[in-house]
Every structure is written in C-alpha cells, then in structure tokens.
Amino acid sequence: MKPSLAKGTRDFVSLDVLKRRSVISVLQRNFELFGYQPLETPSFENLSTLTGKYGEEGDRLIFKILNSGDYLAKVNDQDLNSRSSQKLTNQISDKALRYDLTVPFARFVAMNHGKLSFPFKRYQIQPVWRADRPQKGRFREFYQCDADVVGSTSLFQEIELLRLYFKTFRELGIKIQVHMNNRKILSALAQYAEISDQLIDFTVALDKLDKIGEGGVREELKTKGISDEAIAKLEFLFDSNSTHEKIVQKLREIFEGIPIGLEGVEELDFVFSAFADSSDLVFNITLARGLDYYTGAIFEVKAQEVEMGSVGGGGRYNNLTEVFGVKDVPGVGISFGLDRIVLVMEELGLFETITAPPVQYLFVNYGSEEALKSLTIIDKLREHGISSELYPEASKLKKQFAYVEKKAIPYMVFYGSNEIENKELTIKDMVVGSQHTIPIETFFSTL
C-alpha cells in the first residue's frame, strides 16, 4: 500500500515549521501588546454548537465526526432505508471539527459569562477545518489567528483591531490594504432597491467592476434577474472613478428614510476618521463576506504585491452568544490567515534568514566504549545550550563524514582512545577544513 496525505492537507517539514513559528511569534507578541489574552478551545465541539452559524453552505463544509461504537443502533428506520444522508447525519454524529475560531469563542463566552470581566479580549491561534475543494492557498486544514473583543459596542474596538492589522502586517513585511464595509449599509441598500433576496448576487457582480466594466456588471445583474428599476437605483455605485466621500454623501441621501443605513454610514465614517492620513484602509461597497453572524463593520485584508485571495478578515457581530442563551454580548474580531501569510512571505522572499535549527558538533563513533564517554562530553555541551550529537553507529569514517556534510554540521569531534587518555578533543572545522586538538578543559572554557 502506497501511503498518501488526505486531500487538502500538508506535512510541514523543519523549515516550514520554523517559518510558521516565526510568523506566529510576531502575531502573538502584537496580540499581547494590544491587551488580548490567549485562549485555546478543543478541536471538536458538539455538532449542535456549530451548525446553523455559517449559513447553509458553511454547514455542509463542517467536518462531522462519526459516533463511536455501534452508531447505527438507534438510527431512525425510515431515514436509514430512504438513504437520507442529510437526516442521518445528526443521528450518527454528535461532534464536529471547528470551522472557525469565532463560534467556539462565543460558546466559551456563553459558558463562562459570569466569570469573565468585560470588555473581554482574547486571541486564539489554532487550526480550523473545512471540507472545501482545495486550491492554491486554500486547504482543508489551516490556521486561523484571531483577536476578538466582546462586551463592548465602542467603535474604538474596530479602530484598535485595524491598528493591530496594520502594525502586525508592517512587521511581517507585507504591504496590505484593508477593505471595509458595513453590513448595515448592505442591508439598507437592499431595502432601498428592494432586492433583499438578491443582495449577494448584486455584490458579487459589482465586485467585478474593475474586470468587466460597467457594461459587464449591468449584464450580469440582468442575468441574475435583478430588475432594471433596482439597477437604476444603484447605478451610482458603478462609477469606478467615484471617491469614498462621494459615495458616502450619496448613501446619506438615499438612506434618508432608512435609519439602519444612516447608522452604518456614521459608523463607517467614524472609523475612517481615525485613519484619515492613510490610504491603506479603503471603503469597498462590494465587500459582503459569507458568514451569517456579522452585523456591523466587515473587514477583508488583501496583500498588495502578491495575488492571493484575502490574508485576513473579520467584522462585528451583535448576537453571537444569543443562540447559546446569553444576550447582550456584542463583539468584533479579526482573523489572520496564517497559511496564506506564509505563502505570501515565501513569494516575497521574506524568510531568507530562517534556517533549520543547527546541530553544532557531531561526535565520531569509534565503538561502544569511546561512544559512551563521548556522551558525557555531549551532555556538557547541551548543558551549555549547544546542540550536539553522537553518530549512532561505529561505521566507517567515510559514512560518518557523509552524514555531517548532508546535515551541514559545522564541527566534527574526534574523541578516540588517544584523546580520551590525554583528556583532549580533536575538532575539525568542516567549513574551513582545518583541524586541531585541544584539552577538554580549554575547549569548555572558551565556549
């Protein structure tokens, strides 16, 4: 049997792990500088905790875990005989792998509501799983790195999270733009143009404005069955030369009788005012994001120099813990997409200084007696924080040399019967090629 990886998953060898670790350490440090505290939740949750939070498509993409034991014993006869996969799922699976970090966080907040002090700020760096079709930069197992704050409706939370994005990506060396929109604006637009059912179709089409032009967008909207009246009402959005200010002004006008729309515009405007001198935050009316739970600001982060979907996203949610029986815990959060960030940094050549953790000294193995004595020297080196190894077999020197070269170990140490007798070590510098013998004591005193 030839083994393979499960679809959409990857192994991370030494260098990959170190790259990821270096990114995670930048994220961790910044999360903590902004006052977020670490949290980790289990990989799987009760299925009922996860379903119904991510929309229909999301529910389908949740990986369900088969119950243990005789899981068919109590299954409904009719559902079984009719081969209804959908109806059977809840009967043979009561657990599922987490789909994101936000819903488990909401579950945590609901469970520990009485013990937490609000506003409660947490960060979380863990893998999530989605039964998505794998493609470039999209995997079935990937890491999310989230910062969320709950128990506060202050727009300063949005402002702080955006600052966190900008500072962190700057330190990672990735030029980004954060696209921002507001769910309230989208709802109001749908209400205004009377296309509530087709809002997503509308934003999807509008998102292609740069690529297919105004004519193309109009055509796609018609294909999707959006009425000429609706298109006419919304055509002020088609002007790709329009400015943020102009659009906002127009929105204020058309939302005159739609309070939620005005609210959305005010929120957007206030957050923008905190980044007045930056062009890295842009208003993107086409940004909708699929997750059902967003109710206010929504964010998406695009890397500027590399073609790579979004490298982060987030938004405000007002009612996330309500489904768990706890009301009035509004929150807002952002996520960093570790896997795509690493891909972007690889394309930009930002990992050049990262190397595998090096073994400094390899001790030649002359046989059991010498080898056992070598181990006492190796112990001391390790106590000094220096990575060292004994070659495991008393093989021919040539083979031991080959190992040292392949692993790029800089020093080879000879501790044979002569050296043992004289309390010396012979050390060969593999880079320069030179070799010298020194007393063990001298060697350690120079470390």
Place this chain on the structure above:
Amino acid sequence: MKPSLAKGTRDFVSLDVLKRRSVISVLQRNFELFGYQPLETPSFENLSTLTGKYGEEGDRLIFKILNSGDYLAKVNDQDLNSRSSQKLTNQISDKALRYDLTVPFARFVAMNHGKLSFPFKRYQIQPVWRADRPQKGRFREFYQCDADVVGSTSLFQEIELLRLYFKTFRELGIKIQVHMNNRKILSALAQYAEISDQLIDFTVALDKLDKIGEGGVREELKTKGISDEAIAKLEFLFDSNSTHEKIVQKLREIFEGIPIGLEGVEELDFVFSAFADSSDLVFNITLARGLDYYTGAIFEVKAQEVEMGSVGGGGRYNNLTEVFGVKDVPGVGISFGLDRIVLVMEELGLFETITAPPVQYLFVNYGSEEALKSLTIIDKLREHGISSELYPEASKLKKQFAYVEKKAIPYMVFYGSNEIENKELTIKDMVVGSQHTIPIETFFSTL
C-alpha cells in the same frame, strides 16, 4: 440552548495556555539540543493509514470523520439494511483524526523516503485524539510531544532518548523513574512458559505484585486460566525483593534455547550499562504497553511525587513503514504527555512564576477626541514593546477604575484636554496609589 464542551475536551484560558507554552518551550529546546528537527503532520489522515496499527482496541478508539455530501449514496445495501456499523464505517468514512504521532510519522517517512538522509531525527508536538472514556489525566484530545529517530538500529538511540527524558524532566522540575522492558524478553517468556495467548493477562496480573502480593497474583493468574505449570515456570518473577541483576541472570538461563530472549536481555543490559550510576532507570518485567508496533525496548515514565499514570512512554519498532511499502526503516521513539506533565507540575506548584501577559498602561477614555489622540501615544508605547490599552467607552471614571483593578493593570494614564494642551501625561501608579504629571517626551525618554 445551554452550550457545553464535547465530552473529554477542555478550554484553556490565558494562564493554562501560558503554562503549556512554558512546558512546550522546554521540550522544544531540548529536542533541538539533541539534534531532532521539527515536523508537523495533518490532524486527519486517510483512514487506511491509521487502521490496523494500534490493535483492535486502538482501532475502535480512532475518531472517524464522516464523508461529506451524500455519503450514503454508494453504500452497500446489505450492510445498510443489516445495520452493521462495523461494515459501514469504511464506506461512509475515509478519513480519521490521528491517534498518535508515530504512525503519521511513519507515513511521512514512507512517502519521503528517497529525500530524507538517515538516521532521520524528528520531533513533533501536536494534539492527538482518542475516543477513550475520560478520567483524571485522560482526555479525548491531548498533546503528545514525540522524538523519534529512524534508520538506525544502534542502541545508542535508546540511550540518547533516555538522556533526553532525564534532562528534560530534570529541567521541568519533575522527579521521574523510567521503567524499561523489552518486547523480545516478553515474547521469549511467553514462549518459555507456553502462554503466548495470555501474555498480557500475565503481565497485567504481575504488575499488581506490590499491591496484592504474591498470593494475590497467583490467584489472579489462575482466574485468568493460566496453568499451574506456566505459573511454576514464571514464579521467579514473583519475588519483589529480587534485584535487576538476579532477574537478568535467571532470564539468561531460561532463554538458553530461545535466541530472541537472549537478544532482548543483551539489549537491555547494554542500555542499562550507560546508566550504571543512576537509580532512575528501572527494569520492569511487567511493562508491556499496548501498542502493537513495538518490537524491542519499551519505556514508560512515572512521576515520583504525584499519582498520575505515566507521563511518557515509547519504544523501538522495526517494521513501522513496512505496511506502507518501505522496508528496513527501524526506529525508536519516545513521547512526552504534555497534559499530564502540566497536571503534575500544577500539583507540585511549579508554575508559581507564570502570570498572564500583563497590560502595563490603561488610558482613560474622556471621549472620542481625546481617545483618538491617546491612541497615538498608545501606538508609541507598543512600538517600545509595552502592552497598552485604551478604555473603549467614555464611561464614568469609576467604571474605568474597576476595569483596571479587575485586570490588575499597574498604571492608569489620564490624557485629557489639559494634558493634551500641555503635552503631558498624568500617570497613576495603581499599586502605590501615587499620581504624577510629566511631559510626554520625558515619559518616553525614561522607558
């Protein structure tokens, strides 16, 4: 709906995460000092990769992932109608959560055989999942921290791994004993006493020698149907006052005609010779370990001062990659049980120095205008590596004070209209209770 955790799983709040992180960092550093390189494998593997490697009981404890979509569509009619859970599993599940780190590592080695240079040493720190009945120190999701080396039969690998155990646990502050046995000895004993089918029953009973005494062990053996002849042949093991040397000597005698037994004794003896002056390595003839793949040395680590099952274990395996079509890759590895290690360290009070990452400065929020200006000061503090926050709402001072006290933030900063005009900050030391106003420049020059 009242939310809950899935059975056997846990949330880790701030302090828990930091405790675990501190242990992981000790493990990581030591793994690298011994020349092991990091590897990470996916959380789930093809089901066929995992099944048949852990014995029947192990197979049952593997968490299987339900296929996506209409998973019943192609299921065998008869298996469905007969409600045969066991026969259906492979048809509706082709993935499973990893059960340990060793088999995924073997899969990795088999897949990358041509690219690796041997001996290949890797370490891996990741969660594993088992559908076990939860109890004290046993969870359904827990971390394993493994070091393995493959491509070498040298007993120096065993010796190095034991050194790694001793050094690491010493640094963690946990007194341990490593129990060692050898599968070859166990096989030979079973052969000698003609109880091959009942070897596990025998070792399980023998393991209770300290608790139930020789009489108790004899009784249990009889209950298990082990013959008087077999008991008579093995009764030299019942003497709890016997020494390691005496047992080894006796084993040599009885294994005269059983080469594999002699081999096991020689291996054991050689490894012990490297720890001659230590009482922390003990020969435990009752140690069997459940995993099917061990073929030579087996280890188990017991904490000395705390009652807590084993905090680590491992052993040698000769044929792990053979099931994946790659022969002759012998290996040996050990595992650290992170979760139990943390529990032991908590009981021993070894985490006293660990505190949540502290926010140093909280800026009072006087309203949007002052708050936005506060953020520019906060930005600078963060650039200096100092964790700082703005209180998100312009609430009454009393409420902002309460937040600072609850979160134990040492300094509260007042940056109101007066301070802004005079380019000053008023800083209140929450511990001492004193308060002073200083120019912003002076403040930053003293950081």
